[in-house]
Amino acid sequence: MTVTRLGAARLTECAGELADLLTDTVHGGASIGFLAPLDRAEALSWWRSRADAVxxxxLAVWTAREKGADGPGGPVTGTVSLVLPDKPNSRHRAELVKLMVHRRARGRGLGRTLLETAERAAAASGITLLHLDTETDSPAERLYRAAGWTRAGEIPDYAASPSGVLRPTTLYFKHVAPPG
Known part of the structure; x- marks a missing residue:
């Protein structure tokens, strides 16, 4: 597995693969801001619209690729992003968003690898506090707790699941330290 941070041009080049990952994630039931059925064209447009922020x-975006027969050029199987601060009083924090692992790649530690990648990159850039929100009682919530994130609270009826049912969201934070 190789994890790579994408620049804007590379994100645009990978947008089709990222759209496929996004639709798989939504159709698999993950609440990441979209309703099912998610049309691939809508997912593609959404990813392409992220290039300016990158x-x-x-916005920082990483992808994980499986190793192909000839090296690390296999398909995108995961992604994670950090929304970086835009205000002077928030330069110490970032939001972790859109951690996704393709259903065919789950259960092999990829979510943890992507999470650790974002945490290390944040710390290396001077970020000391990360925060996120996730659907309460979801597999993602279990991952964050196991990775040492602290539960800050729960908001009832915060976001609709992919099927349109309002679900609670749990907020998490984690302090990260610069390397060395």
């Missing part, structure tokens, strides 16, 4: 430095 170019501006307000």
């Amino acid at each position: 170019a501006a430095g307000s």
